[in-house]
Amino acid sequence: MNIRLKTFDVLVINANPLLNLIHEGSFKPGAINRVPSMAMVAEGKGVNVARVLARHGHRVALTGFAGGHSGDWLRELVRTEAVEDIFIETAAPLRVGFMASGHNTNHPTTVLPNGFPVTPTECQALLDQVETLLGSVKLVIASGSVPDPAADDLYLKLLSLCAGRSVPCWVDAYGPAMDQALEGPLPPILSAPNREEFKQSRYWGRVKELHITDGDGPIKVSSLSEGQWHVFPPKIKQVNPLGCGDCYLAGLAHGWLLDMPNEDRLRYAASAGTANALRQDVAMVTPDEVRALLDKVRVVRV
Numbered sequence: 450m451n452i453r454l455k456t457f458d459v460l461v462i463n464a465n466p467l468l469n470l471i472h473e474g475s476f477k478p479g480a481i482n483r484v485p486s487m488a489m490v491a492e493g494k495g496v497n498v499a500r501v502l503a504r505h506g507h508r509v510a511l512t513g514f515a516g517g518h519s520g521d522w523l524r525e526l527v528r529t530e531a532v533e534d535i536f537i538e539t540a541a542p543l544r545v546g547f548m549a550s551g552h553n554t555n556h557p558t559t560v561l562p563n564g565f566p567v568t569p570t571e572c573q574a575l576l577d578q579v580e581t582l583l584g585s586v587k588l589v590i591a592s593g594s595v596p597d598p599a600a601d602d603l604y605l606k607l608l609s610l611c612a613g614r615s616v617p618c619w620v621d622a623y624g625p626a627m628d629q630a631l632e633g634p635l636p637p638i639l640s641a642p643n644r645e646e647f648k649q650s651r652y653w654g655r656v657k658e659l660h661i662t663d664g665d666g667p668i669k670v671s672s673l674s675e676g677q678w679h680v681f682p683p684k685i686k687q688v689n690p691l692g693c694g695d696c697y698l699a700g701l702a703h704g705w706l707l708d709m710p711n712e713d714r715l716r717y718a719a720s721a722g723t724a725n726a727l728r729q730d731v732a733m734v735t736p737d738e739v740r741a742l743l744d745k746v747r748v749v750r751v
Contacts, residue, residue, distance in 0.1 A: 454486060455508075455510075455533070455585065455605050457508045457509060457510045457533065457582070457585060457586045457587075458502070458507075458509065459499075459500055459502055459507055459587065459588045459589070459590060459706070460510045460583075460586040460588070460589045461496075461502075461510070461512070461590045461591075461592065462495060462511075462512055462575075462588075462589070462590070462591040462592070462607065463493045463494060463495025463496050463499070463511060463512075463513040463592055463593050464494035464514055464575070464593060464594070464595045464596060464603060464626075465514070465593050465594045465595055465596040466491065466492070466494060466495065466496050466514075466515060466523055467491075467493045467496075467544055467545070467546050468489055468490070468491065468492070468519050468523050468543060468544070468545045468546070469490045469520055469545075469635050470487055470488075470489055470545065470547045470548070471486075471487060471488045471490055471547075471730075472484055472548070472549040473729055473730075473739075476549050476558075477545065477576055478558075481727075482630045489526070490526070490730075490731070491523045491526035491527050491530075492546075492692075492731060493513070493527065493592075493593050494592040494593035494621065494622075494695050495511065495513060495592035495593050496511065496523075496527065496693075496732075497732035498590055498592050498621075498695050498698055498702070499511040499530070499596065500530045500730075500733070501695070501696050501700075501703075501734060502699050502702060502703060503530050503531045503701035504530075504735060504736065505699075505703050505736055507702075507706060508533075509532050509533065510532070510533040510582065510586070511527055511532045511533065511534060512536055513536055513537070513575070513578065514536065514565075514571060514575065514596060514600075515536040515539065515543045516538050516539030516540060516542050516543055517539075517541070517542025517543060519542045519543040519544070519545050520538065520539070520543040523750065537574050537575045539565070539566075539571050540566075540568070540571075541565040541566040541567065542565065542738065543562060544561070544596070545562070545565075546559065546560055546561040546562065547559070547560045549635045557689065557691070563594075563738075564594065564595070564596030564597055565596050565597065566599075567596055567597045567599055568599060569599055569602055569691070570605055575603070576603070576606055576610065579607060579610060580610050580614075583610065583611065583614040584614065586616060587616075587624050587706065588619070588705065588706065589607070589616055589618040590702060591603075591607055591615070591618065591619070591621070591622060592619075592620075592622065592700070593621075594624050594626065595622075602626070602629055603626055603731075604622060604628040604630035604634045605619050605626075605630050607630075608620070608630060608637060609634075609635055618637060619634055619638055619640065621641050621642075621695075621698050621704070623637050623646045623649070626652060627650070628652075631650055631653065631655060631656070636655040636656050636657075637656050638656075638657050638658065639656065639657065639658040639659075639701070640653070640656045640658075640659055640660070641659075641661075641698050641701070642659075642660075642661060642662070643661070643662045643663065643694060644662070644663045644664075657673045657674070658670070658671070658672045658673070658674075658675075659671045659672075660697070660701070662722075663684060664698060665684070665685075667681045668697070668715075668719060670715060671712070676750060676751070678715060678748060678751060679749045679751055680715045680716070680719045680721060680746065680747070680748050680749075681746065681749070682720075682723045682741055683720075683723050683746060685723060685726060687726045687727075688727055688728060688729055689726065689728065689729050689730075690726055691731050692731035692732040693725045693726050695721065695732055696722045696724065696725040696732055697719065697721055697722035699716045699732075700714075700719070700720065700721030700722065700739065701715075701717075701718040703717060703721075704717045704718065712748045715746075716746045716748055717743065719741050719746045719748075720739045720740070720741075720742040720745075721734060721739045723746075724739050724742055726739040
């Protein structure tokens with residue numbers, strides 16, 4: 450079916466996705482490690498958000514840049530998650546990383562390339578694709594870094610497109626592309642920086658709804674319409690912190706799509722992030738795992 454004829458709850462943009470080769474067991478640095486198996490997993494902040502939303506029954510389209518054999522593999526993996534693959538093919542191949550748990554599973558060893566080359570023409574193709582879909586989506590989420598300085602103005606232009614069609618656009622990113630988005634004439638509707646990312650810009654106050662995460666500490670929420678909140682996740686023994694912020698963002702989007710009251714939406718988001726921290730894998734949480742934690746989240750209006 451022509452993608453333009455479909456409707457989606459969410460369009461997720463992951464400009465700099467990743468194929469991650471994962472070994473979940475221990476290993477010895479500086480030695481040959483023979484292991485029973487390894488897994489190739491589709492990752493990236495937007496991929497994680499899309500996967501969790503699809504697992505909650507939402508219709509999700511996922512775009513970004515993905516070229517070469519590695520890009521084909523990522524697209525194949527994404528489709529198995531019931532996510533609509535509409536990635537833009539690039540001349541450069543998609544980046545591939547490596548992650549191993551090591552002896553301390555709270556701090557896995559991760560090796561990631563920063564990105565891969567993209568051209569201005571490829572950037573415009575992505576924006577053109579988004580523009581054709583804006584009439585058939587309820588929410589746009591741009592999540593993660595951009596792969597190349599040629600795409601530093603991507604989110605700035607994306608926000609302009611979404612505003613022109615009155616589609617809310619959330620941006621959860623960092624680096625020069627996020628700086629341009631924050632400083633531009635149309636800042637994101639919602640952003641969720643962690644504490645270190647928050648320190649890197651003085652323009653966060655322009656975001657209508659800001660969620661500042663801090664590991665397993667309380668989340669500080671500031672909304673121009675709802676006021677200020679502190680959200681206290683459950684205290685747990687953390688297994689793997691990677692992807693918790695992405696699951697939190699997906700939980701927020703799930704609550705927004707269901708028109709949950711704000712306090713319930715915050716509780717659901719914190720539960721989603723915590724559920725992810727209890728697993729070794731990344732952004733594979735299920736709705737049942739999230740709901741099991743809801744009563745353990747404390748939400749306080751400031």
